[in-house]
Amino acid sequence: MESGTSYPKDKINILLLEGVHPQALKLFRNHGYTSIEVLKGSLPEEELIAKIKNVHLIGIRSKTQLSATVLSKAEKLLAAGAFCIGTNQIAMGEATSNGVAVFNSPYSNTRSVAEMVIGHCINLARRIPEKNAAAHTGVWDKSSTGCNEVRGKVLGIVGYGHIGSQVSVLAESIGMKVIFYDVEPKLSLGNAVKSNSLDQLLRASDVVTLHVPGGEQTRKLMDLTRLKKMKKGSILINLSRGDVVDLKALKKMIEKGHISGAGIDVFENEPKGNTDPFACELQGMTNVILTPHIGGSTMEAQENIGLDVAGKLISFLETGSSTGSLSVPALSLPVQQNAHRLLHIHKNVPGVLSEINGILSKLKVNILGQYLKTNTDIGYVVVDVDKRTSSKALSELKKVKHTIKVRQLY
Numbered sequence: 001m002e003s004g005t006s007y008p009k010d011k012i013n014i015l016l017l018e019g020v021h022p023q024a025l026k027l028f029r030n031h032g033y034t035s036i037e038v039l040k041g042s043l044p045e046e047e048l049i050a051k052i053k054n055v056h057l058i059g060i061r062s063k064t065q066l067s068a069t070v071l072s073k074a075e076k077l078l079a080a081g082a083f084c085i086g087t088n089q090i091a092m093g094e095a096t097s098n099g100v101a102v103f104n105s106p107y108s109n110t111r112s113v114a115e116m117v118i119g120h121c122i123n124l125a126r127r128i129p130e131k132n133a134a135a136h137t138g139v140w141d142k143s144s145t146g147c148n149e150v151r152g153k154v155l156g157i158v159g160y161g162h163i164g165s166q167v168s169v170l171a172e173s174i175g176m177k178v179i180f181y182d183v184e185p186k187l188s189l190g191n192a193v194k195s196n197s198l199d200q201l202l203r204a205s206d207v208v209t210l211h212v213p214g215g216e217q218t219r220k221l222m223d224l225t226r227l228k229k230m231k232k233g234s235i236l237i238n239l240s241r242g243d244v245v246d247l248k249a250l251k252k253m254i255e256k257g258h259i260s261g262a263g264i265d266v267f268e269n270e271p272k273g274n275t276d277p278f279a280c281e282l283q284g285m286t287n288v289i290l291t292p293h294i295g296g297s298t299m300e301a302q303e304n305i306g307l308d309v310a311g312k313l314i315s316f317l318e319t320g321s322s323t324g325s326l327s328v329p330a331l332s333l334p335v336q337q338n339a340h341r342l343l344h345i346h347k348n349v350p351g352v353l354s355e356i357n358g359i360l361s362k363l364k365v366n367i368l369g370q371y372l373k374t375n376t377d378i379g380y381v382v383v384d385v386d387k388r389t390s391s392k393a394l395s396e397l398k399k400v401k402h403t404i405k406v407r408q409l410y
Contacts (some may be wrong), residue, residue, distance in 0.1 A: 005340055010034050012317070013054050013076070018042050018061035020083045021306030030069035031314050049073045057262055057313050060090075063272065063369050070092040078405070079316050081309040085109065085296065087326055093374035096377050097212035099345035101328040103312040109296030113239055114166040116295050117209050118174065120263035123289065124235045125150050125207070127261070130286040146260065151175035156205030158198065158221075159240065162188040163352050164211035168192045178206060183217075202229040207237065214241035224249035227259065235261045239295040242266040247281045254285060261287035265295045320382050320409060322373075329380045339368050339384040342393065343410040347402040348379045356381060359396045365389050378404065 016025060016038045026350045028036055042063040043051060052058060052074045060079040066080060068091040082090060082104040095102050122297065123129065134141040153172045157164045157180040168178045170188050176193040181201045188194055195201040202208060208230060212218045213307045222236065222245040230236065236259055238245050245264070264282060270293060271278050282288045315321045318344045321333045328345060345357040346352045353372060360367060366386035373380050385393065387410075394408045 006318075007056075007407075012056045013037075014057045014059070015039075015051060015055045015343075016059040017064050018083075018231055020059045020061065021302045024059065024083065024306035024310035025386075027307060027310045027314065031318070032085070045070060052077065057081070057317065059309065059313070062086070062089055064089060065178040066090040071095055071098055071100065074098070074100070078407075079103065079313050081133065081313045083305050083309050092267050092327060093377075096327040096375070097404075098380060099328065101322055101325045102315050103309055103316070103324050104326065105305040105308040108308050109298070109301035110162050110166050110194060110297040112301040113295040114170055116265070117167045117237055117239060117263075118170050120237045120257065120289060121150050121155065121171070121176070121207050121209075121235070122174075124237075124261035124263055124287060125153070127287050129261070133286065141352050150207070152177065153206040154179060154204055156180070156195070156201040156208045157192075157211065158182075158201065159211035159213075160192075160194075161189075161211060161324040163239075164209075165189050166213070167209060176207075198226070199229055202226060203231060205231060205234060207235045209237040210244055212240050212244060214243065220246050221241050222246060222250070224252065227253045230259060232258055233260045235259070235263075238264075239265045242268040242270065251281045251285065254282075262288075263289040263291075265291045268291055268301060315402045318409070320407070328378065329375050331371050331373045331382060333371060333382060334369070336368060336384045336410070338387060339410060340387055340389055340393075342385060342397060342405040343382045343405075343409065344381040344383070344397055344400070344403065346379050346381070346400065347404065348374045348377055349402050352379060352400060352402055353381060355400050356383070356397060359400070360385070360393065363389070363396065364391055365393055 012033055012035060014028060014033055014036040019040050025038060027038065048070050052070060054076055056076050061084045066089060070095040071091055077100050079101040080090060083094060085106055087102060087104050090102055090108055119329055127147050131141055153176055155176045155178050157167055160180040160384050164180060171178050172190045179195050179201055180192055181195040181198050202367040224246060227249055250262060280290060282290060312324050319335055322328045322330050323332045344356060367383060368386060369384035371382040398406045
């Protein structure tokens with residue numbers, strides 16, 4: 001390896017927390033990375049600050065908090081991988097301003113969540129939770145009253161994104177009629193029919209399943225008013241976000257018999273760990289399935305997430321490709337065989353690209369390719385240059401005004 005290019009792999013420090021799937025560790029090792037520390041749990045802020053000072057790549061799940069304070073101390077950090085769906089645990093503003101590429105895996109558990117929804121549809125329609133509870137206490141409740149097939153029933157999907165559309169396909173395969181509502185235009189799959197409004201969907205559905213993002217627009221989306229609009233005897237399933245359903249209102253509608261059952265996997269206030277207590281308004285209710293946020297928690301999903309996020313981190317480190325990044329502007333880059341690759345992350349202000357090109361021109365650098373992408377806060381310039389380029393190029397680019405990070409590859 002030529003002097004000044006691509007930091008040696010054995011010098012890249014990687015920290016993996018919270019039991020990231022072993023396939024991620026295997027992938028890093030297969031790519032030649034050896035300085036890897038793996039911890040089963042998360043770390044409190046002070047310990048994390050001490051650890052992260054010399055870390056180049058960090059992998060976390062949902063419990064580790066990469067706060068602004070933590071990121072401000074991560075002087076060598078190039079990228080962070082959230083081996084999960086969301087990134088609420090990461091101070092994205094600080095990561096962006098520090099030029100730290102943040103990756104997650106938003107679609108790797110789609111199938112796992114969709115299968116759980118279908119399971120809930122069948123179990124709740126057949127009143128399995130209360131039959132199961134009765135059998136465990138020695139009661140033989142063989143009555144078919146209130147127990148139904150899902151074939152021919154209407155499934156209303158609120159949010160027709162990756163998970164909602166996957167649920168749609170599976171539901172049709174078992175004979176359900178599918179309608180959906182989304183605030184954005186979406187093409188239907190199979191025979192699914194779009195509803196003109198959420199209220200229209202609620203009135204027509206035997207089962208309603210929610211697949212919407214969090215935020216003010218969806219907070220308490222299913223309040224008492226909307227729950228009353230659901231068809232009498234219908235079922236509600238929520239595997240999306242904990243604040244989307246007003247659980248007190250839902251309890252009231254179940255007690256009145258207006259809603260016959262519910263499957264809830266996410267909660268507004270969830271325990272931080274498995275040993276912490278959990279309390280919910282719906283505990284003890286018949287025909288209600290409560291699960292501890294495990295919609296995407298299957299071995300297959302965790303393996304897919306591990307491979308997906310680790311692959312993105314490795315690609316960013318080795319090629320500069322930022323596809324899928326939520327902080328550094330996303331660039332999909334070709335691999336150059338006979339070139340040095342210069343990576344420049346900077347504040348998004350006018351004149352930076354001109355200054356970079358001026359420096360390269362002054363050094364008589366032969367540019368083989370140049371790529372630029374910006375977001376509101378930062379810009380990302382990648383320049384492929386002739387291998388005979390002066391070693392001064394890297395040091396000169398570090399002097400460009402508003403520079404955040406500079407690397408050289410190959």
